[in-house]
Every structure is written in C-alpha cells, then in structure tokens.
Amino acid sequence: xxxxxxxxxHLIKEKRETATLKCYPIPRHDTVYWYQQGPGQDPQFxxxxxxxxxxxxxxxxxxxxxxxxxxxxxxxxxxxxELGDSALYFCASSPWTGTRxxxxxxxTQLSVL
Amino acid sequence: QQQVKQSPQSLIVQKGGISIINCAYENTxxxxxxxxxxxxxxxxxxxxxxxxDVSEKKEGRFTISFNKSAKQFSLHIMxxxxxxxxxxxxxxSKETSGSRLTFxxxxxxxxxx
Numbered sequence: 001x002x003x004x005x006x007x008x009x010h011l012i013k014e015k016r017e018t019a020t021l022k023c024y025p026i027p028r029h030d031t032v033y034w035y036q037q038g039p040g041q042d043p044q045f046x047x048x049x050x051x052x053x054x055x056x057x058x059x060x061x062x063x064x065x066x067x068x069x070x071x072x073x074x075x076x077x078x079x080x081x082e083l084g085d086s087a088l089y090f091c092a093s094s095p096w097t098g099t100r101x102x103x104x105x106x107x108t109q110l111s112v113l
Numbered sequence: 114q115q116q117v118k119q120s121p122q123s124l125i126v127q128k129g130g131i132s133i134i135n136c137a138y139e140n141t142x143x144x145x146x147x148x149x150x151x152x153x154x155x156x157x158x159x160x161x162x163x164x165x166d167v168s169e170k171k172e173g174r175f176t177i178s179f180n181k182s183a184k185q186f187s188l189h190i191m192x193x194x195x196x197x198x199x200x201x202x203x204x205x206s207k208e209t210s211g212s213r214l215t216f217x218x219x220x221x222x223x224x225x226x
Contacts, residue, residue, distance in 0.1 A: 004156070031212060042202055042216035043157065056213055090156050094212040100145045102212045104156030 002026055004093050004105035012111045013081050021076040021108045025093030031055070032074040033102065034066060035090040043090060049074055081112045116140055117205050119217030127225050132190040134220045136203035139184065143205035147214070148177065148188045151200045160201075161188075193224045 005024040013019050025032050031050045035043035045058035049068035060066075063081075068074045078085060092104040119136045126132050136146075147162035163170045163177040163186065170177045176189040190197055203217040 033213060040219075042219050043214075045213055045215070048211070048213060050211070056210060058213075092156070092212075100147075100162070100206055100212050101159055102147075102214055104149075104158065106154070106156050109154075 004091055004103055006089075006091050006105035006108050008108060009106065010109045010111075012113065014113055015081060015083065017081050017112075019078045019081060019110060021078070021089055021091075021110070023074045023076070023091030023093075023105060025072050025074070025091070026103055029093035029095050029103070030072060031094045032068055032072070033092040033094070034060075034074070034076050035092065035104075037088040037090060037107070039087075046076070078110075083112050086110060086112045115218065116215045117203060117217040119203050119220060121220060122218065123221040123223070125223045125225065126193050128193065128195060130193050130224075132193045132197070132222055132224070133187060134201055134203070134222070135185065135187045136217050137183075137185045138205050140205070140207070141184070142207040142209070143215075144208055145206045146177070146179065146186050147204050147206075148175075149202045149204060149216075151202065151219075157202060190222075193222075195224045195226050198222055198224050 007022045033048040034046040037043040046060040048056045052068045066076045088107045090107045092102045117138050148160045149157035150160050151157040161172045161175045165181045174191045179186045201220045204214040
C-alpha cells in the first residue's frame with residue numbers, strides 16, 4: 001500500500017539558511033499535518049491543511065510557512081534557521097472521512113549547524 | 114503544559130511478559146485515543162485506538178483499557194516480544210480538530226530476550 005512520502009530524508013543546513021521539506025500524502029488523502037519531534041520528545045503539531053487551505057495551526061514559528069498544492073502535496077518552508085530547529089519533521093495524512101486515523105511518513109531529519 | 118501525560122518514561126520487560134503503559138488526559142473534549150508505535154528513524158505507526166463509548170478494545174496482543182471517569186487509558190502488550198522494543202506514544206484528539214493529535218511524552222519499551 002502507498003504510504004506518505006517525505007523528502008529529503010536528511011538535510012543539513014547552516015544557521016540562517018533556508019530549508020524546504022516536501023510531503024506527498026497517501027493517494028486520496030486530502031488532509032496533511034506537519035509535526036516537529038525533538039530528540040527524545042513527543043511530536044508537536046505545527047500546522048495542517050485541508051483541501052489546500054490551512055485548517056489548523058499549532059506551535060509553528062513565524063519563520064516557518066507551509067502550503068498545500070493542487071495535487072495535495074505539501075511543503076514546509078523554514079527560513080532563518082536556528083540551532084533549535086534541528087529535529088525530525090513528520091508529515092502525516094488523513095482522509096477527511098471522520099476516521100481520525102493519521103498516517104505518518106518516515107520524516108525528514110533536519111540538522112542545523 | 115502537557116495535555117496528555119504518559120508513564121512510565123521507560124520500561125523493561127522480559128520476553129513473554131506483559132507491558133503496561135498508562136496515560137491520563139485533562140481535556141474532556143478529547144474523544145479519540147490512539148496508540149502509536151515508533152521505531153528509531155521512522156514515523157509513528159498507528160497500533161490501536163479507542164473511543165470513550167467502550168471500556169476495552171483488543172487487537173491481537175494489544176489491548177486498550179479506558180476509564181472515562183478517571184480520564185485514563187492504558188496499553189497492555191501481552192506476550193511481549195523483542196520485536197516490540199520501540200517507543201510508544203499515547204495520543205488524543207477531539208472532533209473539532211479533525212485528526213490533529215496531541216501526544217503523550219512517550220515510553221521507551223525494551224523487551225529482553
């Protein structure tokens with residue numbers, strides 16, 4: 001079965017650089033969620049999209065932005081990177097059918113040096 | 114403020130034993146309670162979930178027990194196997210937030226052979 005695909009798997013950036021993370025949801029899933037997971041921590045919700053519109057917002061810094069495109073893939077753009085942004089970033093998708101099931105990708109490991 | 118509290122932080126059991134992880138929540142609007150399993154470098158994967166209209170749900174070796182009045186729920190892993198060694202997260206969501214999950218802090222389970 002198709003899963004959520006994230007790219008790249010690993011990303012190394014310098015402080016103050018920008019990064020773009022991509023997420024391709026499971027086919028026919030129209031809702032995308034972004035989570036940030038620090039080392040040894042639980043995933044923290046950043047932002048979500050439904051039908052290309054932002055549906056919810058969590059603890060996402062103003063330096064970050066995201067969008068969902070017409071093919072439902074989503075991109076998380078991160079600017080002015082800080083050391084504290086180093087984390088595992090997960091994308092998850094869900095069908096808007098009330099099942100509440102969230103399917104996660106394998107994540108992008110971002111390291112800011 | 115952690116909306117979903119999970120314990121223990123780490124757990125070591127012998128092969129064939131029972132692993133028990135507990136969670137508690139405060140927000141009575143939560144109405145969906147999944148458990149996720151995460152292996153290193155991978156995204157969380159849905160194990161089993163329960164809604165508050167039932168007190169127990171069993172799938173194979175995994176059982177969720179739910180106590181609505183106490184606002185607590187727990188995961189029991191019967192006949193624990195070394196392959197079950199992973200980090201387990203309880204989570205909760207509410208209807209008004211779609212599939213957005215609030216996670217517990219996680220439990221690192223180690224099953225010794």
